[in-house]
Amino acid sequence: MSRKASLSGFHEWLPAERLVELHVQDTLRRVFELHGFANIETRAVETLGTLLRKGEIDKEVYAVSRLQGEAPEKAEDTNRLALHFDLTVPFARYVTENAGHLAFPFRRYQIQKVWRGERPQEGRAREFTQADIDVVGEGTLPFRYDVDVALVMAEALSELPIGDFTIRINNRKLAEGFYRGVGLNDTAGVLRCIDKLEKIGEDEVARLLREEIGATDEQAQKALALARIRTEDPSFVDQVRALDVHDELLEEGLSELAEVIGQLHRRMPGRAVADLSIARGLDYYTGTVYETMLDGHEQLGSICSGGRYDSLATKGNRTFPGVGLSIGVTRLVMRMLSQQMAEASRSVPTAVYVALTQDEDWETALDTAALLRSRGVAAEVAVRAEKFGKQIKYADRRGIPYVWFTSINDGVPNHEVKDIRSGEQVAADPHTWAPAAEDLAPTVSAPTSDIN
Amino acid sequence: MSRKASLSGFHEWLPAERLVELHVQDTLRRVFELHGFANIETRAVETLGTLLRKGEIDKEVYAVSRLQGEAPEKAEDTNRLALHFDLTVPFARYVTENAGHLAFPFRRYQIQKVWRGERPQEGRAREFTQADIDVVGEGTLPFRYDVDVALVMAEALSELPIGDFTIRINNRKLAEGFYRGVGLNDTAGVLRCIDKLEKIGEDEVARLLREEIGATDEQAQKALALARIRTEDPSFVDQVRALDVHDELLEEGLSELAEVIGQLHRRMPGRAVADLSIARGLDYYTGTVYETMLDGHEQLGSICSGGRYDSLATKGNRTFPGVGLSIGVTRLVMRMLSQQMAEASRSVPTAVYVALTQDEDWETALDTAALLRSRGVAAEVAVRAEKFGKQIKYADRRGIPYVWFTSINDGVPNHEVKDIRSGEQVAADPHTWAPAAEDLAPTVSAPTSDIN
Structure with a gap:
């Protein structure tokens, strides 16, 4: 980690460092397979049309073209190729293309590199490895898989030499139902404001809620009161009830989040909290949302995030709901190495x-x-x-x-x-x-x- | 394999097929590590300047650029980024960049995807996985490593469910010395002609040697006589001697090839032949050259090739000689699957x-x-x-x-x-x-x- 990458944003490990990364990947593979996840790999390139399906990410994409291609390719051509920037979009495409050959619910893990054309001055990685698990159903996917994938990731992370971590879990239904219950119908807008809590603090978020969403002071205070709730067990339910807000979707979200937190509290005590401030604003989740902080390294950001999509993919009138989590392996390994959290006993396999x-x-x-x-x-x-x-x-x-x-x-x-x-x-x-x-x-x- | 790739040249496996590929990769990794090779990965992109260093390959390269880059990039800019097309060029760059952190002779294996912008109508893979081993020295690299890497690959391939294979080995010094000994000084030209033997036959190659290299009929016949020699043990030496050609470099090549073939014959009988027709025309090898045919699948081409470079890389006045071999994992797995040579007992890890x-x-x-x-x-x-x-x-x-x-x-x-x-x-x-x-x-x- 003392060496500078010869190409900004593209890190390469020395053999002893690579052993740490391999150990992480091998450990994840072992735990994922013990839980019945099958491995796949998807191609590195997608069409721009596929990549842009989920929203505006075009600024971060690396386009790919044959150096001696017949004609210069047009920026707006959706058949143009580009490197994938995550493993979720390629997986959704893979599922629709191969649905006839897969048995649902389909459990898969995928450990691959992804690329993002970040500006070099930001010092962010442009090539990095992600490790994803997802369960995807056809038509429906029972809620218990939201518990399942969180348990798998908690187990996987606890087998790595990374110290303590906390999976923060929330539920979009709970949040949206609550906002509706207090009369704030622009729930996406409220989530966008709440997402800024850690950065700008409660007073500023309250101001945003009033000025941008048109919330009353009382409504803003209720939304902030919800975001303050944090418990390691299902006792958050009583704290929410004490805020005296009533909504059907809120009830559904409370019951779902209580089940996830209850099982994690029982089986992996100390590894998860219900954190009602988690918004994961830009992602299109529809139920459970997860993010994971390394205790004492919170400024690193989330090392493992994900959530539930009611529609991970569609094909004609078939819908494929999914729930999953993604570990930022490179981000994690960079931290493990720079903070001497782990090291290899030697740099060669030779005994x-x-x-x-x-x-x-x-x-x-x-x-x-x-x-x-x-x-x-x-x-x-x-x-x-x-x-x-x-x-x-x-x-x-x-x-x-x-x-x-x-x-x-x-x-x-x-x-x-x-x-x-x-x-x-x-x-x-x-x-x-x-x-x-x-x-x-x-x-x-x-x-x-x-x-x- | 009955499914068509949704993007021409970019294959994706179903979970049961991926298990076959994983088995190949895991087996190679195990054997490579038992022989003391350390794993590294290099970034997927190189600058065009690095990629073009070895020769004219620009037609096959995929250029990479930020979709929203500041300015359109110029084709001739050597700082432009492109996807690597093999693992040798990136490894050479890695060695020069990290020489101060590596212990030489450095033994490394690398299993990664590479990309080539082949024309789609050729039906060739544009994304595929290679598995490389190389030993690289600083200044010098003893010849015995040429034996070492061949033994490692013979052992690795014999542990895969691919049936019999034959590593065909030749030596550039032997061939070049022989050509010089018969008075053909354009040894690269002779190699280019001999490289076409399997495609066009002896008569046509003799014509090419006369017309393009200016060989006499006798010289052409000598070159063809050399190319006919094929033995599983060092007896090829006597057959070459019988052709009554004398040259110092020829002697050096004979002695090197005899040592490689002798050890392989002793330790991996039936896995290798001295094949004095092997030219590997386009690669810049300087001694031993290897290619490997799957018995009964010769039309597939070589599944494992390589050779010795006197100068794999240079840095200032430091030279890094190397010897290594590269397995075309995707090509091999495609054949294993299409010919039902191997299958997974089930498609999920779950027992x-x-x-x-x-x-x-x-x-x-x-x-x-x-x-x-x-x-x-x-x-x-x-x-x-x-x-x-x-x-x-x-x-x-x-x-x-x-x-x-x-x-x-x-x-x-x-x-x-x-x-x-x-x-x-x-x-x-x-x-x-x-x-x-x-x-x-x-x-x-x-x-x-x-x-x-």
């Missing part, structure tokens, strides 16, 4: 470096390495006989924990292995020897604290 | 579908699933109590092998699990029950033969 006593022993060394690998021990073979000190130094510089020495007397090989950290050297049989379990492969964890 | 007897039992069902997952058994939970027949049908349609039933009598849950393929239903304890090992996760293998 054993098989040294050479003389150049002619290469055959024997290859045999030794093959025996080690056949039992899952990653091994590399020296290609030149050099002084042992030099060979040990080479292994040390790369973080390889063991060096293997073989001397051949009267055609009989004599094997020894040295732990170069402790210096301990012992006789060993390549048919049976194994390193300590923690040395078998690089591991990723929080760094051991430095005495300095 | 157990936990059914619901009544809606109120969801809590208990979530507990059961959590217990199964804690021991690595992938489980999904029904969200609605429906007729058992309907729940079994749902599991069956998705290929989930087991359905779990829980009835609660006087608060005591009574668990049973049904193998829906055999219909066998037995009492089971969620704390201890495990599926048959082969049912734990989807497996990928050659399909069991069909009686029809």
Whole structure:
């Protein structure tokens, strides 16, 4: 993270950093698969028509064109190709194209790069990896999947070396029903104002509500009172009831949010709060909305967000509702690395470096390495006989924990292995020897604290 | 594979097909790591200047530009961005940029998508995945790494369900030395002609050598005699010697190729041949060259190619020689699927579908699933109590092998699990029950033969 990207916004990891990212991806994959999510990948490019379907995002899109294309492409051509900027839009297209081959509800995860043409001076990533889970139904999708996906993400995040986090959950029905109940019918407008709470504070939001939405002082205060409610268990329901607002949609939202929070509180205590200020203004959610803060790193923004769409996709008169969450893997890994939250125990997979006593022993060394690998021990073979000190130094510089020495007397090989950290050297049989379990492969964890 | 891509040249897999691709990628990763290769990823975009460094490939490149960029970008601007078309050029750039942070010889693998703006009518993939291994040195790179990378790829490919394959190996020094030895000094020109052997045959190549290179009939016949040599062991050396051509570079090439073929013959018998017709005309190799044919699928072209570069990259007066191979993962997987060489045992990770007897039992069902997952058994939970027949049908349609039933009598849950393929239903304890090992996760293998 101390290195500067050679192309602004396009980060590349060194091998040891990449191991941290791989650990995150592998952990997510394992948890997602344990919960029955199947993996897919979608192509990197979509037509502009597909990308713009959800709204105005054209400013952030990277267009793609053949360098020697027949004719210059027109900006407004919806058949023009561009790199996807998230995984939700491509997934919706994939579902409609392949609906006949999928079994619904369809559970999928997707871990891929996305691209956004952000202005470089903002210092934001232009290429980054997202990890998404979604459940999508045909026609209907029972509400319990809103609980399901939140439990899966809470479990996945809690297996990463990122410390504590808080999934903040709200419900659009609850918010919209409440605003309607107090007589504010421009619910989208109210959400837009509430979305600015953290940035501009209560007084300014109250002013916006009065000036832009035409709210009375009492209405603005009710909306702010709702946004103040935050509980780890379903007790938020009583707090909302105490505000004495009545609406059918509000009741539906209260009951849905109570079920999500109730289950998370029971199964993943301390991982989620009902936070009635969460608006996620620009996204077109229709029920549950989620965002996730890393405790102590709130200024990083949400690392895992999502929600329920009544209509993730449509095809003719078929509707595909969905609910899902997306982790910003790159954003998370950048923070993990810059804050030393996690590090790899070494930068190479190699556990054993098989040294050479003389150049002619290469055959024997290859045999030794093959025996080690056949039992899952990653091994590399020296290609030149050099002084042992030099060979040990080479292994040390790369973080390889063991060096293997073989001397051949009267055609009989004599094997020894040295732990170069402790210096301990012992006789060993390549048919049976194994390193300590923690040395078998690089591991990723929080760094051991430095005495300095 | 029966489905048509909605965007020509951009293939997307259904979940069961993706499992075959994932199996290929996971297998390659495991073998590469056992041999000490570290993973990296490079950004998807490079500047045109970097991409064009190696030669004329501009016709196949996809340029990338911000849709709302400040000014239209000029075609000739070398700072313009484009998608990478292979993983070698980006890796060379990565090595020069990060040389100070890498330990040489640096062993890396890279599995990523690449893009080529091929004309759609050619029916070729425009987006595909490559899996590369390279060893790169600083200043020098001992020849034995040419043997090393070939052994790694032979082992990796032999672990895939793709049947037999043949790595064809040649050596540029051998070929160039031989041509020089017979008096043909335009060695690149001879290589270009020899490269056409499979397409146009010996007579036409002889004509080309005479007309384009100015070869005498005898010189042309010598060049063709060399190209006819093909042996699985180092006996090709004697066959070359029998042609009575003398050159220092030829000797060097003979000795190098003999070492590669000798080791492969010894350690991976039947997987490699010295094929002295291999030219790999357009690539700038300087020693060993490799290509790989799937036996019986030769018309597919090479599925794994590469070679030695004396100068993979340079930085000031530092030179980084390298040797490596690249597998065309997408090309291979397309063939595996279209020829039914491999299939997934099911399309979802789920091993157990936990059914619901009544809606109120969801809590208990979530507990059961959590217990199964804690021991690595992938489980999904029904969200609605429906007729058992309907729940079994749902599991069956998705290929989930087991359905779990829980009835609660006087608060005591009574668990049973049904193998829906055999219909066998037995009492089971969620704390201890495990599926048959082969049912734990989807497996990928050659399909069991069909009686029809």
